[in-house]
Amino acid sequence: MKKHLNTLFVTTEGAYLKKDGQAVVVSIEKQNRLRLPLHNLDGIVCLGNIMCSPALMGACARAGVSISFLTPYGGFIAAVNGYSPGNVLLRREQYRRADDPDSTLHIARHFVSAKIANSRSVLLRAARDSRDAESKSALQSTAKLMMRNIRAARNATTLDSLRGTEGESANTYFSVFNQMMSNRVKGMEFTFRSRRPPLDRINALLSFLYSMLTHDARSACEATGLDAAVGFLHRDRPGRPGLSLDLIEEFRAFLADRLVLSLLNRKQIQARDFDVTESGAVLLKEKPRKEVLAAYQKRKQDVITHPFLNEKTTVGLLVHLQARLLARYLRGDIDDYPPFVWR
Amino acid sequence: MFTDNQLLPISALQHLIFCERQCALIHVEQLWAENVLTVEGRHLHDKAHDGPSETARDIRIARGLWLKSNRLGLIGQADVVEFHRGGVVRPIEYKRGKPKKDASDRIQLCAQTLCLEEMLETDIDEGFLFYGTRKRRTKVEFDASIRDLTMRKIERLRQMIEDRETPTARRMPKCEKCSLVELCLPDSQRFRNGVAAWNDRQFHCDDDVDDVPETDPFDIGLDLLEPR
Ligand code: SF4
Numbered sequence: 001m002k003k004h005l006n007t008l009f010v011t012t013e014g015a016y017l018k019k020d021g022q023a024v025v026v027s028i029e030k031q032n033r034l035r036l037p038l039h040n041l042d043g044i045v046c047l048g049n050i051m052c053s054p055a056l057m058g059a060c061a062r063a064g065v066s067i068s069f070l071t072p073y074g075g076f077i078a079a080v081n082g083y084s085p086g087n088v089l090l091r092r093e094q095y096r097r098a099d100d101p102d103s104t105l106h107i108a109r110h111f112v113s114a115k116i117a118n119s120r121s122v123l124l125r126a127a128r129d130s131r132d133a134e135s136k137s138a139l140q141s142t143a144k145l146m147m148r149n150i151r152a153a154r155n156a157t158t159l160d161s162l163r164g165t166e167g168e169s170a171n172t173y174f175s176v177f178n179q180m181m182s183n184r185v186k187g188m189e190f191t192f193r194s195r196r197p198p199l200d201r202i203n204a205l206l207s208f209l210y211s212m213l214t215h216d217a218r219s220a221c222e223a224t225g226l227d228a229a230v231g232f233l234h235r236d237r238p239g240r241p242g243l244s245l246d247l248i249e250e251f252r253a254f255l256a257d258r259l260v261l262s263l264l265n266r267k268q269i270q271a272r273d274f275d276v277t278e279s280g281a282v283l284l285k286e287k288p289r290k291e292v293l294a295a296y297q298k299r300k301q302d303v304i305t306h307p308f309l310n311e312k313t314t315v316g317l318l319v320h321l322q323a324r325l326l327a328r329y330l331r332g333d334i335d336d337y338p339p340f341v342w343r
Numbered sequence: 344m345f346t347d348n349q350l351l352p353i354s355a356l357q358h359l360i361f362c363e364r365q366c367a368l369i370h371v372e373q374l375w376a377e378n379v380l381t382v383e384g385r386h387l388h389d390k391a392h393d394g395p396s397e398t399a400r401d402i403r404i405a406r407g408l409w410l411k412s413n414r415l416g417l418i419g420q421a422d423v424v425e426f427h428r429g430g431v432v433r434p435i436e437y438k439r440g441k442p443k444k445d446a447s448d449r450i451q452l453c454a455q456t457l458c459l460e461e462m463l464e465t466d467i468d469e470g471f472l473f474y475g476t477r478k479r480r481t482k483v484e485f486d487a488s489i490r491d492l493t494m495r496k497i498e499r500l501r502q503m504i505e506d507r508e509t510p511t512a513r514r515m516p517k518c519e520k521c522s523l524v525e526l527c528l529p530d531s532q533r534f535r536n537g538v539a540a541w542n543d544r545q546f547h548c549d550d551d552v553d554d555v556p557e558t559d560p561f562d563i564g565l566d567l568l569e570p571r
Contacts, residue, residue, distance in 0.1 A: 087372055087373050087374060088373075089371070089372060089507060090372065110542070113546060117545075117546060121555070121556045124554060124555045124556075125555050125556060125562075125563075126563060126565055127555075128553075128555050129562060129563070129565040130565050131565075150546060154546060180563065180565060182564065182565055224526070225372070225373075225374060258561065258563050261563040261564070261565075262561070262562070262563040262564050265563055265564030265565060266564045299561065302559075302560070302561060304558060304559055305558060307545065307558075308531070308534075308538075308541065309528065309530045309531060310530065310533070311530060321528075324525070324526060324528055325528065325531060328528055328531055329538075331372070331509065333509070333511060333512070333531065333532070333535070334531055334532070334534070334535055334538045335535065335536050335537070335538050335539060336538035336539040336541075336542060337538070338531075338534075338538050338541060338542055338545075339542070339545075341545040341546065342556045342558070342559065343545065343556050343558060
């Protein structure tokens, strides 16, 4: 199993990726710029017009390195994954539970309650560090409100009411998102959550990082033998990686949102780093995109103690560990799924 | 007699003896993780299998010979089999490192021998293990006790695979060098029957605003905020 989880992000339009022995070579304008052994890699993410040789795709599939092809702004196009471990028993169990309303609700409740709990922790952490009395109290009282949502999510009796609770707590959480920012410049406010397309700069950043997280969750599912497409909270829809989306719920606030806030508060990303199109869609420019990816990759190397396993691990491995714990739960090794709750 | 699609790999016996759960994760659940050890092991085997068959004086050497026994329901590959003039057959298995404490290498070699005996309709009384660090052969005699032990392990393997059973994990010293530790998660067994209760504890928080996680040094730079 890979422990280092390095992801190669390729952002240069027209770059060509090929295989050289057991390594990937990135060539730009017929010049070899980078050579990385495949065993050091967990995934390759191609953003934009990047080409990839069939020999490399084959080698990656065999080495368990997943390749994602995304639009320059993180929209999913396609992925290359090898045969996942031929775990037909696990997959059958996953499908059985996904078809069973009670099991589905039970598992989905974990994803949602952990998502809300972790968002709440982000608010409280920000409140503690905030030097602005008004923000501090706004963040704290919102966190209190979200306590109710956690209880409601844990006791939800239908998937619809669970989704209702999730939506409500997301609105509550994002309503104070601006309070977690220190340099409130014009044009850099969060308005409301907008996805396709993002309509403000913060949404553009959030969406970009969520799609990186989704790539990671997808490869974690594949590596564990789970079907990344069949989720519990996110029901089947062609082309949607349901289980990957389920798994990232626990990490959105903890990983992506906090990274966005950090990039903004430290002025690593500023208003001029975005293009605003005529239609109102906001897109991150190419150079800052690299900066965001580097920050994300760096963040994934940080060490944290896994709350359930009580073992030191990297932030990047967390989603893999959660996928494996889910697999162990589905296989009946443990009596429940322990979601990642940031404590 | 077993049919061809009931055949089990001889190599699974080694996993079985190392840890029954590891064996089940690989052969029942079909999870496989490569680590440095398994990759190195394969290189060594590739080398042993690579060379052409040779004939040296009175010995013909076959490499990478496929083995099969429908009586035992086994399939596998032998690193080297020596055919001596006069009908004597000697299987040889190459191993990384030094002789193990457990009988797994001898059992693997014995299982190969049982296949060879059936295929060649002959009796084989000894074979060799060749350990990388020792650089010399260790003789293995196929007496009644190793044959009996091997048969019992083959039966256990078949039972486990047919029952699709995965034994539960227990954290053991050998987990440290197990190639599947990251998929097995032996530590998840701490609360095996109490994960639900563990979850309850995780989510038990009240309206306390000092309930702030401390476990993560990453901060979002809010301390840069100047009081207004
Ligand atoms: S980690 Fe330990 S319990 Fe799990 S398969 Fe390996 S040796 Fe067996």
